[in-house]
Amino acid sequence: MVLKFFAWNAEEFERSVEGFNRMGGALAGACAVLALTMGLLALRNRDLVAVLFGLTVLLMLRVAAFNSGWDMQWLGMDIPISIIMPLLRATLPLAAITQTALFIILFRQELHNLRLYRPTVIACATFGLLLLWSPFADHAEFLRTWWLMTAPGAAWLLYVLVRVVGRTKDRSAQLYALALAVTMSGVIAEIAYFMGLWDTRVSASLLGVLVGSAINAAAVAERLYTERARAIESQKRELAALREKEDNFQSSPIALFVFDADGGLRHFNLAFKRFLNLIAPQHPSSSSDICWNNIFGHVRPLAQLPETGMLESARLEFPAAALAEAKPLYLDLNWTRDGTEIRGSVQDVTDRELAKQAMQRLINHDQLTGVLNVHGLLELTNETRQENSPTNYSLALVDLARFESINELFGHEAGDVVLKSFARRLDGHCQTGELVARVGADTFVVYFPNRSIEDAAKRIRDIAVACTNFPIAVGGKAVAVSVCVGVVCQSGTLGLEQAIGVSLRTTQRAKRKRSGSVTIALETPESLSQYLNEKRLLGRIVDRLPTENFFQVMQPIVNIRHPRRKFAAEALIRMRADNGEIIPPSQFIAAAERNGMMPEIDRWTLRTACEWLNAHRGKLDGLEYLTVNVSGVSLNDVQFHADVRTMLADFPVEARKICFEITESIAVSDIEATTRFTEQLRSMGARVALDDFGAGYTSFGYLRTIPAEILKIDGEIIKSVATDPSSTAILRAIRDIASDLGMRCVAEYVANFDTLRALRELDIDYGQGFALCRPVDPSSLLSATCSADLIADAEVVRYLDLQAGRAFTTQHLRMTAT
Known part of the structure; x- marks a missing residue:
């Protein structure tokens, strides 16, 4: 151990003490103010790195105070002698922990890339164990242990610092590395001074802390600047995204809207404005005068909208006459209500709906004659029975007699003309509720709701006579037609398809006794029983x-x-x-x-x-x-x-x-x-x-x-x-x-x-x-x-x-x- 003695007279000693205290106080105050500033900034920005920066400055300042003999006072306050030594033992490992933790946070990615992250964390944890031991340790033994750990720790930190600092592009991290190097250099110089390796009247550790703190302050300023630049850039991106979102909102071909909780129109796009002008040109142009109930109240009043956040939808239909247009308008309304506002859209589905109706017509109607086919008859009669619930109905199957001979004599085109003309006559003589369908090549069915078999037979005879009274003109020739008709009545035992099957059998009987232009046969209990028995048997053998x-x-x-x-x-x-x-x-x-x-x-x-x-x-x-x-x-x-x-x-x-x-x-x-x-x-x-x-x-x-x-x-x-x-x-x-x-x-x-x-x-x-x-x-x-x-x-x-x-x-x- 090297002891140094200086000899002064009383006056010089007093001036030396006063200068020492002034310089130490100024440096300590400046570092304390710097640490406090960093702490306030850290709290304001909730930045852990800034907190560690400030804590590092305070702890290193305290280490410098111990090295320079200011450990008896701190910021003009006397420190009790009883806690000086425990305070020193706690300060030394805490400073090491703070420095290492800050280093790990700033260079986390680089440490991972160099596979040095785990060893550095272990080093930090070792100093943590030393911190836990410090309150109970003997002071001399603690200092010996501290110096034994500090030398390899400092060497390890310098080694890692050299490898890492060249890899990072973060200027605040680079400044921190420089501050760490300066601080450590001051500590090393102080150690060299006490070992007699060099001579100086300035506290090297205090100078290192001062310069390092200044560089740390620059690092914090750089970090704040970077964070602010990032925040500004993030705000710009958010604003650009909002503008793009609004542009997309306005340019969307789908009408979009937002109503407030009271039903007032808050926001909408151009497509929604066009929708308003189309369906209700008399609405006021100001959105503040438009509310949910005025526009969509007929679909669902505002008071009935559930606040569940679930998506709901409805179909809006506007007849062509109401719009003074050539075709009707079909819209899909979708909305959801979350308690504070109602968001939704209105989409024009007119073309899709008209195409669907055209497809449905193709599915349900015979392409040659234009009357219903079997599928269409089933669909329509099901709807009719559900709406009106008729107790029974009758079917008349009308078969064009000797139709094959028409095709053979005049050709199939003439046969098609006969079929179309006869279908028009048949449909034209039917009353409201009576339906005509083509169920075979030359076979039609007439559906009579709520009619007994006798009434249906009388009705179909009148229709058939009216349809066959006059020949059908085909290419300048008159073609006379005659029909055979089978009539059945459904009173609960037969479905429509089964009734058509029974009527086919009944029509066969009419063909066998055909006479004149109209021949009618009625369903008998025997033919019905025979048909039902066959259907039951067919159901049994359909699989095997x-x-x-x-x-x-x-x-x-x-x-x-x-x-x-x-x-x-x-x-x-x-x-x-x-x-x-x-x-x-x-x-x-x-x-x-x-x-x-x-x-x-x-x-x-x-x-x-x-x-x-x-x-x-x-x-x-x-x-x-x-x-x-x-x-x-x-x-x-x-x-x-x-x-x-x-x-x-x-x-x-x-x-x-x-x-x-x-x-x-x-x-x-x-x-x-x-x-x-x-x-x-x-x-x-x-x-x-x-x-x-x-x-x-x-x-x-x-x-x-x-x-x-x-x-x-x-x-x-x-x-x-x-x-x-x-x-x-x-x-x-x-x-x-x-x-x-x-x-x-x-x-x-x-x-x-x-x-x-x-x-x-x-x-x-x-x-x-x-x-x-x-x-x-x-x-x-x-x-x-x-x-x-x-x-x-x-x-x-x-x-x-x-x-x-x-x-x-x-x-x-x-x-x-x-």
Whole structure:
């Protein structure tokens, strides 16, 4: 330790003390004022950096006071000797902490980039531990520890300072670094002075604090200037953003507005002003005279606007007449209320609404005639029923008779003219509430609300007569039209689509009895019941075919020429409802045909028949063949053909007993396809029968092409064979042709003994009908050895046996005579 002594006389010593106190007081006061100024600025701007700047100046000034011997006084006040040492121990680490914390804040990003942030924070924390220890530490031991920590700490801070200061572009940070360097230089000079390394009469640490404080003040001023410049720039940006926002607000094509809480118009753009001039030119030009209730009160009064902040909307419609414009005006009003103001917009959606209406018209109206289509009728009648709640309504389905012939004779353009003219007549004769819709190519529906079926029938007759009284002019020609009408009444059980379905059936009845220009048929309970049953069945099979409810019965085909020879049978499908009742085939077959499921039914029928033949192969010696029906859809289904071949290959023995029944009308519609299919069947051992032969398509020429073995004669011919000579002649001709071609004939619908006797006299081979045998359970065929075993009526058996015996005797006598 170096001790320095100065010798003065009393006068010089007094002058030295006075000068020392004056200089120290002036410096201390100046630094204190500077620190106070920084503190006030920091509080005013809420700036932590300025607070740390001021605190650093005070603490470093206090350190300089200790180094220069002013530790006994502070700003003219004596400091008690008892707290000088604890105050020194607290001041030293607190000054280090303040300096390091300020350094970390100013150079945070640079420290992170150099990966020096964590070590610097650790150094600051170490001084914090020293601060916590200072109240309890021995003074000499504390100072020793302090100097041991200060030397590496100062070296570390200088090292970091050198690396960081070149990277920052913040002038206040650079000035702070310079102030820190100056302050530390003063401390180091003071240490060198006490170590005898140099000699001076000026306190180096005090001078360093003074210069450093001045530089710190410059750093704070620079920081304030920078912050002010940033604030000004931020304000400029905000003002520019506000101007841009206002420009966007004013230039927006959507009308924007702001009303105050009392409903007065506070702010609006040019589009809203144009909107006001358009809908209400009489409104005052001053916005202060316009309020919410004047403009939008009819939509929602101000008092009813909820203060929820939720977005609400409404559609405003202004008729063209009210605006003296060529088209109406449609606007979308949107608003929200937050308690202090009402903000919203008004958007012109006229073009979109008109386009929507045009599209809706395209959707709901028939493009050719301009009347409603089915969709439009459903939409409009739903709205009508909701508004008026009619208890019932009636429908009249109007079908233009022989419309196909108009197209064939005059061309499709003429047909279109007829349709448009007739639709105009039909619509023109309807009264208010009555609706016309086109539901088919030549079919219209007239909807009569709140009318009974009788009233509707009378009304549609008057309309139809008025529409058909005069021919329609087409290209200089007059085309007379006639109609068939089906009328149904809906009283709660039918929807509109179902009522149209029922009316189609009713119209078919009108077509069958057509006479004159107007023919009308009314719905009957039977036709309605049949339609509803079919709809229920269709609902059941729409997803899948309920094969678990199917079963087969056999309709015997009796050899009426030789009753003691083998018999045949037809496999018939039946369906059992969930309650056990038997559903008539006409119902579920019709439903399956409408739903495109006939190929699946035909597959089930064929496979079930093959499996039954296979299961009872040893008990069917009396069965010659078993017929299964093939629908028209299946006959034209290539996949069905492949499935049939696969099944016949799976049951090669049973295939020789299978006979496929193909309806004559379907067979002749595509003779080539039918021929290919039947040849494939015969090549696998199966037989082919032409069903309903003679039902209107008979042409004996195609019999040479289709390789059929059996002709099943249509029941309409069989029913009248006992009473109608022409039917007898037709049947005889069919029999002769079939015999010459090596085919056998089966007469269907043998309903009574007279018919049977006529068939036997004509030497028809087989008969099928209730007069011979009703459909039976398949097990009944297992015990039968010949046709006679299946005939229920013993008198019929005796008659057929007698006729067969006579035929045998006659044939024997002829052979003997020969």
